[in-house]
Amino acid sequence: MPLSTLNAEQYAAATAPSGYNLVIASAGTGKTSTIVGRIAHLLKNGADPSKILLLTFTNKAAGEMITRLMRHFPQKTVSQIEAGTFHSVSYRWLKARHDNITLKQPSELRTLFRSIYEKRNFTRMPIEMRPFSASHLYEMYTLYQNASTEPFDEWFLRKYPEHESLMDAYTGIVEEFEAEKESYGFVSFNDLLLRMKREVEEEGGCDFDEVLVDEYQDTNTLQGALIDTLRPPSLFCVGDYDQSIYAFNGANIDNIATFAQRYPGARVHTLKTNYRSSAPILSLANRVIERNERIYPKRLEVGRKGKAYPPKLLIYNDLFEQYQSIAHQIRHTHTPKHDIAVIFRNNSSADGIEASLRELGIACKRKGGTGFFDAKEVKFVLDVITLAVNPKDMMAFIHIFEYAPGVGSAVAKEIYTCLRHFGNGNLFEGVISPKTTELPKLNPVKNVQLGLFDDDVEVGSASRFAALDVPEYIRNHPLLKHPKLTQDGVRFFEKFYALSHHLVRSHSPEKAVRTVLSSRLYAHVIDMLSTQRARLKNGEIDETRKDEARERILRKGNLLRNLARNYNETARFLNAMVLGGGELSEGEGVNLLTVHASKGLEFQEVYVVDLVDGRFPNRKMMSSIEEERRLFYVAVTRAKERLYLSYAKYDKLKKQEYQASQFLYEAGLIEGEFAPPQEKRKRA
């Protein structure tokens, strides 16, 4: 039984009476086991599993806990538990009530936001102050949604009072953004939580008996408010103040710090025994984290006995020497590769490490990130299917048509407007059987000085394409009147037309993926991408490289097809790709992780690299040195047996010198006190 393996303090927490319980669980003290034990305790005492809600930081974490429970309880009991990230739980909850939810990637929404921003002509405003850029403003807005419940302008002006003269413009953009999202049927990550919160409020709460929250220290104000809205009679939160590393995402340390005040009668449990790391690793971590102000007193006890390897500092002269030397060491170690992690503060370290490992033929895996779902060939397939499901999705359409030669985002948008116009608002009707032959009014030329507004676009002569090798129904299509369409553009449209016919019919996600993969349109995209990837410095195409690129693209297509098999509704498949996509990691071998991504994981052997001032701690930091220190604490406490900390004094490529990170001094690995660099970096 999961409960029998718990120690006394874990057991006490897991079996605590219903009500408000906070478990302060330092790194490696068996947080997961305690949550699993808690659920086991509830189930054993006859709790209704469908009334249990488990909120975790990643879907993987939820999956692991559920898997552990499956070993002790019948599957049909455990599977009734509502478990997942705040976002995936909200999605499921909303999906059960509404069927038109199209979850969009943050990058997509940022593009939409920018297009609204750019309609404002800030350069003509009578102020010297520079407005925030579109993407910065967008970032601020998402942070606001996560961090505050007050009106946007109040929150914003408190932070940036000097932007008061621009506030009306900013709010205007935000309001239009919200309206546009609504009209396309788009939903952001934040919207999932906001909408669930709003609807739960309207329904006057929900009927979960027990809500459990993992990684409580990283919940933000919005998530905290959502928990409050749920009004659970019993709440079990587990977290560690010292591992709060998501301030940039609005993580509100007050959630954990003021738990006892906000929930009257709350019990606070503390898990003090660390079972994960060896004594010297633990003492190093504690030496550093002790410099942060304590909220809850914490006295960590070492649970492990026996031989231990002291943490080791590795110093190199050059950045790449560091990566290569570590790769060599990894090659010779006896630790299994999957039990090794290389951890870094920012993703820019990853490429060099990956390359150095690959050079020695060592397999490694990186989390989502630059991987599968960011690949253009994957995005294209998903965009086409997205459009088939939701023809109102202009963003998807634009991305597709940007592959037409000579068509960029502006022309693609016009083509979209035309096609919808031809089909009386129905995009695919407009493609296949246009109802009108007139071009719609397109974007007027906005040049006020010259007095040219509301100019219609010149109608192109369709006879331009009289001799083009496309079927007659394409040559006669009203779209060809668009003046900016080139011959290659028309050929592209013909392929899109052909695919449209099949798409409208395919229902299962797998069928939809297959349809796209076998289309001539996709063949065109594959050709473009593989050619691009095989282009040498001198502009020539390396045919072998092109074949290899094509192979890789086809493999990803197959992978996507297999993923699609797990779903029977296309809309769910698409949303799942957005919701869980980033968590997927490809392949086997050494783990390459950012500190943030390493949260909650553990490894025999850990390398924390690029520990130089400026990078770790990050100099251009928006948060505090305390947060950076917590990041360091999280990174080193991932290690069970062996911990290596490394840095290089110089980067040949960037011609930049580096100084050792202050955390290496604080850890006692370098003698003396850290002296902050006085000489400034190059002037702005």
Place this chain on the structure above:
DNA sequence: CGGTTAGGGGTTTTT
């Protein structure tokens, strides 16, 4: 000239 498209250079961290 203005609006676009296309390509090169630098990156904090996530659901």
Place this chain on the structure above:
DNA sequence: CCCCTAACCG
């Protein structure tokens, strides 16, 4: 991947 700049088109 986002921003900037250089070419390109009308």
